[in-house]
Amino acid sequence: MLLAYIDEIGSTGAFIHPSHRRFSDSPAFGYGGFIIPEENARELGAYFAERKKEFFRNEIPSDTDPGRWEKKGSDLLYALVAEERPQNLRLLGSLMKKLRQLNGNLFYYAQEKPTGSPKETNCGPTEFKEREETAMRETLNRIARHADFHDSNVLVMMDQINEKSRIQRLPTMYAHILGRASDYREMRRIVEPPMHIDSELSTNIQFADWICALAKRAIEYQLVQDSRYHWVPNSQPLKAARGLFTYESKLRLYQRAIDDLNHSQILNSERPLFEAIPNNPLTAENMEKLERVRAATFRDQKR
Template identity: 25%
Template structure:
């Protein structure tokens, strides 16, 4: 029997234009990407329970009681199964400095659980062109999704396996699904069973986990592209970089932007031409 895998994806970085970290308007993130993790379909249910329980253990003392109190105060009905802790809140620089042991330990547990179940981490990103007239958000998104389908199709073709994609809901879902269908049929990506399924993260522990991982991917990507803009993000590379590198497959952030020459290269170039004068 041929194996089937589920790919859980969320966004990292930001889809909008970017010029610099101190620009008054376009300052959010120099990268956009999609990422998360991949797991055999037969392991998805048990992993969902694992992540649900991990969240309860991490947040039972403060976050969960506070969320329950706030909702019930307004007359609502708190449902623990639909409560989520956003990755952007969990993986902040402040939290990592104050709760390094707890955060690194829980993150390693997540990654170990994924790999122990026969899965792997996965992400594809792209550094954005800083000439905003050349930036098109939908093109960046669909290009990233197309690259994901291509890489995963190659991966699972080698395994003689198939895959499904579950993604956090997106307002441009109709265009994204059309692009995925084109890739499936026109480009003959036969390992993808159906077009990506758009889902509400509140209902999927697995998508919430992808959101957590994307918070790390995004900060490492920012540091790799512009280390001088977010120097504190080196903490994410220090604590998670090697672990992610060892657990991922076919993942990277593409950077086709022209690079400025470093000081050493400029000095060598000047010495070369000074000798000719």
């Protein structure tokens, strides 16, 4: 059996730019993490725990169990990490190398969001909920295909959410798995709907959070012209991720004239979105205007 540990990439809400005071979180939303054979999951968790305890020994409070202490991916991979704490990147690189040794894979599925405020994109709570459900369905489909390729069943686990959200999500995920299984046999590979686990109790869920942080920053680099994360494709330790993503990993672009990004392409230094036009003469101001036109087009199509 395979075990898939996943967490969220970004948020479902509106996005304009990382510097925007309200809509700054992420240009895409989805899920990511890693998949590993069950017999190797404990070894990876133990390795992660030991490295974390060793690496952050000066940050872990003396009265706190090192195993339950968390370092969030957003704090590990902050914007200036390549200059100020390159050792964080080396740590993540070593963990991905260990995952490779244990026959595991990285995974992500994310969908680009229309750029603009909720009013400009005509998106609200209903659309945000639909965005979340669509991303989860695609994530389950792709994990199932990966498991089927390896002739294995898979158990999906994700970070704990509040009880209300869990109760709302569970019937939808269960219905999707059962409903799709009649036409797509690979869905039968998923043993149960995703189980929710408190990240404090699972080092592997904590590692999935770190992978999501990496994917989120790589996606921003690809979708935001003046991204803060130019170090992602140039980091030597992060090259450990290349070739490690599942075949099914994808960044689905929104109404673009270029192909979606797959596998390790989000880590490429080339950015097709901005390099499609040689010597792109657009200023940041004009790029923003084009994004708003695209958002207005999206709004008109929904009417």
